[in-house]
Amino acid sequence: MAFFELKRERNTxxxxxxxxxxxxxxxxxxxxFTPDGRFYLTSNWGxxxxxxxxxxxxxxxxxxxxxxxxxxxxxxxxxxxxxxxDISPESLAISPDGALVVTVNMRGTAFVPTSPRFTRxxxxxxxxxxxxxxxxxVGDYPFEGILPESAAFDASAIAxxxxxxxxxxxxQKAGSNFGK
Numbered sequence: 001m002a003f004f005e006l007k008r009e010r011n012t013x014x015x016x017x018x019x020x021x022x023x024x025x026x027x028x029x030x031x032x033f034t035p036d037g038r039f040y041l042t043s044n045w046g047x048x049x050x051x052x053x054x055x056x057x058x059x060x061x062x063x064x065x066x067x068x069x070x071x072x073x074x075x076x077x078x079x080x081x082x083x084x085x086d087i088s089p090e091s092l093a094i095s096p097d098g099a100l101v102v103t104v105n106m107r108g109t110a111f112v113p114t115s116p117r118f119t120r121x122x123x124x125x126x127x128x129x130x131x132x133x134x135x136x137x138v139g140d141y142p143f144e145g146i147l148p149e150s151a152a153f154d155a156s157a158i159a160x161x162x163x164x165x166x167x168x169x170x171x172q173k174a175g176s177n178f179g180k
Contacts, residue, residue, distance in 0.1 A: 019077040025066040030091045034098040039133050040070045043089035043103050065089040069133045080133030085125035086140045091150040101127040109146045122148045
């Protein structure tokens with residue numbers, strides 16, 4: 001993964017490399033900067049782009065994806081940690097305090113109902129992110145829904161998967177009872 005800086009001089013813009021490229025998981029799909037700007041997190045979807053791939057069944061992953069935390073500096077970016085999410089992490093969201101990360105996972109919802117890989121349940125994977133950039137998996141939380149695209153945290157760190165109307169709250173006292 002490479003990073004670039006957009007420089008502006010008067011009315012001219014220039015895109016220039018920023019820091020060193022880093023190797024992340026297979027098929028980085030989407031990402032976000034943490035609220036403090038110290039890390040960039042990417043969800044690695046894991047699709048198969050081999051030359052012999054001819055069908056959606058062959059292209060979409062059968063294994064769980066990952067999330068990678070990259071520490072950003074002026075010159076030397078580096079991977080700090082990688083954690084496993086669920087199958088096909090299509091997007092991610094970071095809580096306002098930067099302590100929680102949620103991925104929205106398609107699982108087998110992209111397949112036609114007659115496919116042996118079809119499932120009616122997608123999922124959210126909840127991870128924690130500590131101050132030094134270590135990701136820790138909290139759990140996977142399935143819900144019925146087809147092709148979920150994104151999620152967002154509101155100011156109180158409630159995760160909202162969009163466009164669904166399911167609201168998932170983190171029970172702060174129990175810690176791991178996400179969704180109750």
